[in-house]
Amino acid sequence: MTSPVIDLAALEKQLNDLQGTAIASITAAQSLEELEQFRIGYLGKKGQLSAILGAMGKLPPADRPRLGALANILKDEVQASLEQKKVALQTAQIEAQLAAETLDVTMPGCYRPQGRIHPLNATMDRIIDIFIGLGYIVDEGPEMETDYYNFQALNTPEDHPARDMQDTFYLPDGNLLRTHTSSIQIRHMELNDPPIRLIAPGRCFRRDTEDATHAAVFHQLEILAVDEGLTFTDLKGTVKSFLMEIFGDVPIRFRASYFPFTEPSAEVDVEWNGRWLEVMGCGMVDPNVLKNVGYDPEIYSGFAAGLGIERFTMVLHQIDDIRRLYSSDLRFLHQF
Structure with missing residues (x-):
């Protein structure tokens, strides 16, 4: 029995939709933990990109290089977006920690009298x-x-x-x-x-x-x-x-x-x-x-x-x- 052939246009549409969804989700991430979950969901071994590429074997041999090239472009763009968002979240986290631990040096300190040798x-x-x-x-x-x-x-x-x-x-x-x-x-x-x-x-x-x-x-x-x-x-x-x-x-x-x-x-x-x-x-x-x-x-x-x-x-x-x-x-x- 011959495996059904998948339409290249349908897979390209899935890649384009995945790219838009991934970029939007990454941009909206509020924490490093949430960002890591998005990375796994989109680029992990069992992620959405891997699922689309898993159907590549059902394409005609002449269409496979085009789909692979589009998948690599999507992967690079998603990784770049992930790295940019990670830097932004880390910077915000450090700034929040500094703001919470700020010492106002203009305030008078607690007086501790200095001892002297008798x-x-x-x-x-x-x-x-x-x-x-x-x-x-x-x-x-x-x-x-x-x-x-x-x-x-x-x-x-x-x-x-x-x-x-x-x-x-x-x-x-x-x-x-x-x-x-x-x-x-x-x-x-x-x-x-x-x-x-x-x-x-x-x-x-x-x-x-x-x-x-x-x-x-x-x-x-x-x-x-x-x-x-x-x-x-x-x-x-x-x-x-x-x-x-x-x-x-x-x-x-x-x-x-x-x-x-x-x-x-x-x-x-x-x-x-x-x-x-x-x-x-x-x-x-x-x-x-x-x-x-x-x-x-x-x-x-x-x-x-x-x-x-x-x-x-x-x-x-x-x-x-x-x-x-x-x-x-x-x-x-x-x-x-």
């Missing part, structure tokens, strides 16, 4: 940086100490009158709040052999009556060096180098003093604003302290020094009352 922390950091530059390391220890580390190991037995200068807060379990960071030095020496170059910063506690220059809670930084052959000259050179870095080229003097854990001991003054100002205490480590940590004082010697961070902060910034440093008054802190 003057005590800034002074502490500055001093630490100086001693690190001199080859020292930083160590820390507990604020709650035993009587041994806070007093006895530092050549201050229970009946020693020097304890009166460092009356502190005692806890029910027999421990206490440390009165200085010298206890850190003892703990460090117990765990390390000489040579030692150490700074020990931290918070301390003493049972002082608060006034313009005293507080029950304060911050201290202590310096310790232990090695063979260290002398008071090494101590003076280190202290002078440090103080000149902090205060500049100012006169410095050492006055004989007393501390139970150093011998000889001295107070250090600088000439500041026309008068002598006490800024540090220092001395050579007492041989008994070296013995307490297992060092041979016949071989090793050392020097130590200590300073109050509040004192240095007040001097450098001309603060008249130590209590201002703890009041959290923004009017005061904003100056720094």
